Amino acid sequence: xxxxxxxxxxxxxxxxxxxxxxxxxxxxxNSNLFEPERAHHMYNDFMDELEFAAQSGFHGVCVNEHHxxxxxxxxxxxxxxxxxxxxxxxxxxCILGNSLALYNPPTRVAEEMAMIDCISGGRVIAGFPVGxxxxxxxxxxxxxxxxxxxxYEAHDLVLKSWMEPETxxxxxxxxxxxxxxxxPRPVQKPRxxxxxxxxxxxxxxxxxxxxxYVYCYLSYYGYKAGRDTMHGFWREMDKLGKDRNPYRAxxxxxxxxxxxxxxxxxxxxxxAEYFYGRCLHVDPKFASPPGYTTEATxxxxxxxMVVQAANKAIxxxxxxxxxxxxxxxxxxxIGSPDEVAEQIRALAVDMNVGHLMLLLQFGxxxxxxxxxNTRLFAEKVLPQVKDxxxxxxxxxWWPQPMARQQRAHPAPVVQ
Amino acid sequence: MAAPETRWLAVNGAKCRVRxxxxxxxxGFLAGLDGALTWTPFLERxxxxxxxxxASLPGFAGSNGHDRLDQHLDWLLATEELLRGAGLAGADLIxxxxxxxxxxxxxxxxxxxxxxxALIAPFGLYDEGEPTFDVFAVRPGTLQNHVCANPENFAxxxxxxxxxxxxEWQVTQLRxxxxxxxxxxxxxxxxxxxxxxxLTTETLLVWGADDxxxxxxxxxxxxxxxxxxxxxxxxxxxxxxxELDAPDAVAAAILEFLG
Numbered sequence: 001x002x003x004x005x006x007x008x009x010x011x012x013x014x015x016x017x018x019x020x021x022x023x024x025x026x027x028x029x030n031s032n033l034f035e036p037e038r039a040h041h042m043y044n045d046f047m048d049e050l051e052f053a054a055q056s057g058f059h060g061v062c063v064n065e066h067h068x069x070x071x072x073x074x075x076x077x078x079x080x081x082x083x084x085x086x087x088x089x090x091x092x093x094c095i096l097g098n099s100l101a102l103y104n105p106p107t108r109v110a111e112e113m114a115m116i117d118c119i120s121g122g123r124v125i126a127g128f129p130v131g132x133x134x135x136x137x138x139x140x141x142x143x144x145x146x147x148x149x150x151x152y153e154a155h156d157l158v159l160k161s162w163m164e165p166e167t168x169x170x171x172x173x174x175x176x177x178x179x180x181x182x183x184p185r186p187v188q189k190p191r192x193x194x195x196x197x198x199x200x201x202x203x204x205x206x207x208x209x210x211x212x213y214v215y216c217y218l219s220y221y222g223y224k225a226g227r228d229t230m231h232g233f234w235r236e237m238d239k240l241g242k243d244r245n246p247y248r249a250x251x252x253x254x255x256x257x258x259x260x261x262x263x264x265x266x267x268x269x270x271x272a273e274y275f276y277g278r279c280l281h282v283d284p285k286f287a288s289p290p291g292y293t294t295e296a297t298x299x300x301x302x303x304x305m306v307v308q309a310a311n312k313a314i315x316x317x318x319x320x321x322x323x324x325x326x327x328x329x330x331x332x333x334i335g336s337p338d339e340v341a342e343q344i345r346a347l348a349v350d351m352n353v354g355h356l357m358l359l360l361q362f363g364x365x366x367x368x369x370x371x372x373n374t375r376l377f378a379e380k381v382l383p384q385v386k387d388x389x390x391x392x393x394x395x396x397w398w399p400q401p402m403a404r405q406q407r408a409h410p411a412p413v414v415q
Numbered sequence: 416m417a418a419p420e421t422r423w424l425a426v427n428g429a430k431c432r433v434r435x436x437x438x439x440x441x442x443g444f445l446a447g448l449d450g451a452l453t454w455t456p457f458l459e460r461x462x463x464x465x466x467x468x469x470a471s472l473p474g475f476a477g478s479n480g481h482d483r484l485d486q487h488l489d490w491l492l493a494t495e496e497l498l499r500g501a502g503l504a505g506a507d508l509i510x511x512x513x514x515x516x517x518x519x520x521x522x523x524x525x526x527x528x529x530x531x532x533a534l535i536a537p538f539g540l541y542d543e544g545e546p547t548f549d550v551f552a553v554r555p556g557t558l559q560n561h562v563c564a565n566p567e568n569f570a571x572x573x574x575x576x577x578x579x580x581x582x583e584w585q586v587t588q589l590r591x592x593x594x595x596x597x598x599x600x601x602x603x604x605x606x607x608x609x610x611x612x613x614l615t616t617e618t619l620l621v622w623g624a625d626d627x628x629x630x631x632x633x634x635x636x637x638x639x640x641x642x643x644x645x646x647x648x649x650x651x652x653x654x655x656x657x658e659l660d661a662p663d664a665v666a667a668a669i670l671e672f673l674g
Contacts, residue, residue: 137600138552145597146485173485285554289600291593295586 001348001388002395004060004094005053005374006252006357009046009080010071012364013038014278019320024283025070027138039073045367046073047080051087052371053360056378059386060092060125062357064197064218065099066132067139071279078112085120086410092399093123094357096197096216099131101147102140105175106154107182110161114186121408122187122401127216128155129197134282137289145291150174162191193397195250195355200229201297205236208248214355214397216250220280223253223347224330230351246354247395253347254332254359257340257376264334267369269323272332275363277320332362337380344385354389355397419454419462419469421477424500427493429480432471433501437462442673443503444469445494447512447535447656448550448562449572450476450591457662464670470501472514474594476587481594487605490598494521495528504528507673511535511658512562512629513595516605519637523614533619533669536629536655538599539607540636547603548628551596564625564654572659603629611640618645619672621665623653646672 014025014033022030050061063080066072074080081093093116098109117124130136130151137144153172157180160168167181186192195214198204208215215233219226230251234244242248254275256268326332333343348356360377361370401407419436434454442465444451444458451458451469461467473493474481484490494517498504508529510518515537522529541547553561559569575584599605618641622631631649638645648668653660 141601143597143600144551145481145593145600149482283554285552288555289551290589290596293589295590298586298589299582 001246001353001386001390002059002355002398003382003386004062004092004355004357005050005058006062006064006096006359007046007050007361008064008066008071008359009042009073010275010279010363011039011073012042012366014070014274014364018278019281022281024286025279025281026066026134027068027283027286029068029070033070042073045370046361047083047087048367049361049370049374050080050084053374053378054084054088054091056374057382058091058378060094061088062094062096064095064127065097065129065135067135069134069139071275078116081116081124082119085116085123089407091123092125093120094125094127094195096125096127096195096218096357097129097131098127099136099151100128100154100158101142101150102131102136103154105177106157107161107177107180109154110158110182111184113192114162114182114184117186117188117192118184120401121406122192123399124186124188124192125195125399126192127195127197128158133289133292134286137292138286143291144289146174147292148294159191162186187402188400193399195397197250200232201294202232202236202300203294203296205233206240209237209240209242214248214250216252216355216357218250218252218357220252220254220276220331222330222332223251223351226251227351230353234352244352245393245396246348246352246389247393247397249351249353250355250357251347251351251353252357252359253344254362255340255344255373255377256332256334256360257337257373257381258334259336261335261339264336265323265327267372268332268334268365271363271365271369272323272326273320273363276326276331279363337376338384340377341381341384344381345388348385348388354393354395416454416459419458419467423477424497426473426478426497426500427480427483427489429473429483430478431473431480431497431500432477434469434471435466437464437466439465441466441468441503441506443498443501443506443508445472445508445510445514445518446475447514447658448558448592448595449569449656449659450588450595452476452573452587452591453576455572455659455662457658457666460662460666461670468501468503468506470497470503472497472517472594474597475591481590481597484597490517491520491524495525498528505530507531507533509533509535509669510537512656513538513598515539516598516603516607519614519618519641520605520607520610522616523610526613526615529616531619531673532614532616533621533672534637535621535657535665536623536626536633537637538603538629539605540633540640541602541604542633542636545630545632547630547633550628551592551600562628562655564623564652564660568659569656572656608640611637612642614641615643617643619669620645620647621650621657621668622647623650623655623657623660625653626655626657628655648672
């Protein structure tokens, strides 16, 4: 299996009384809480962590896109991915968002991802989420009733712009361009692998199957809450006659490793409570812009992930989760390396997930602890889990970089 | 209370619902955020004096086709087609809230399409100094607290009638809300300010004194921009959907204005 190291880039200094004094961590979060000089250090720590993870042997590093968000300081994941393209050499660069409907013209996304694919020698995974309501409809003002139609059209345009050898005109419903002709083009042919982060909608599953894309379920609520969704995904693949190749799927999980379980509880309690207490303090009024959820999904009585999160936010507005509950519910897996490895193997097999994205930095966890968590996982857990699935399945959705000896070597930094 | 007659028109290739009740010179009605899902006391009061024709805009109660409307021009053409199809060309027209924005727009763009125009707290303008409320960012199940002075009035106007399928009723409400958002997202500013100076139709501006969605001061902004003669009627004790909070007072003011 493939293990990827995922960073949300949370602001680590939200005050202790954040929940009491603020309406929401997202969309209308108080900008006075943002201190650029502190963010200077946070960004540099976070980038050190991503680079350290790549050097430590993780198969890939993940960046994602959020706007107006106190737990996601990456409005442009491409900026971070481009520095990683220079400062890492082997890891896949998994860009799990650009929300395609936000870019005008969408070919901007095709260009930037092609640039990063060229700089990195073909290590890009192109993630295309529709994007959360908070990011797309509220922060970016996109019309929820038009969002999906724009998304699908932008997807078609980006794909064509990567693969069509000649300059072409695009006459879409929302985008008109007389001369589409991207320079540069991606290294990977015919295009970088495409992964789709999504909620639990059957329409997205079907689309991923039809397009042969990886479906990623990125929930903050761990494997116990995610099982039903992933089992639903595989039942749908069966119905569609697709094989059960675990590399069709990705899943996100928080993990804290230490020498013992008791030590892990001591080390990761504060960061976990910070994340589930302050970072998920989202006003539910931003969860359901009219038209964001399709009528088919409403009829299927499927609650989107954001609505589930909002409902949890309502339940939890007064009383935040404590660490024991966070662990008991499986939101965060903790333990000794052997205990964590056992849990990872079990959940990967149960959900049949070949691409596991891990949050080893979360909440207000500092760099030292994030390094500790990352190092222990890389040295003592990764070797116990990475062989999983590879005896039976090929990962057709993994980047195909240039041969190592043909790749450039960035010059060392001279101070 | 006898039910209104229901029929369907093809508008821009999609099915739109028209409900009619009463006799006399016709009055058209384009609904607000409640979508005129049900036949309300306000409509009943009007139907006692005139023929009332409720034309459901694309996506609004019983209608489809909002998902074909991408540009504002698409909305204007669909509204004009709907009004003509419903037999409302040259008739009096009432537009509330969302429907008010389109009623003012088509009356400005097609002179003669509307005889006299009554607008109840229409959207369409946006003033940074006194912004309209974001009706699309409310916690689930709380819209009624914002759009009516008495939330119960909204709840009644949108309650599932006996014999309706619960899921389909929910979808109809969601679709109405989506259609409103499709037209108004994100600020409710349809650039109507550019066209109101062309509006020569005599216009009554009805506003609930307790409107917390489009503040009552917007009546003055409309009055300033509309070229034709305007009158303002402020309704005490009523919120944004004044016709739900004070059906008799709003109906009386409008009937008197239409003459």
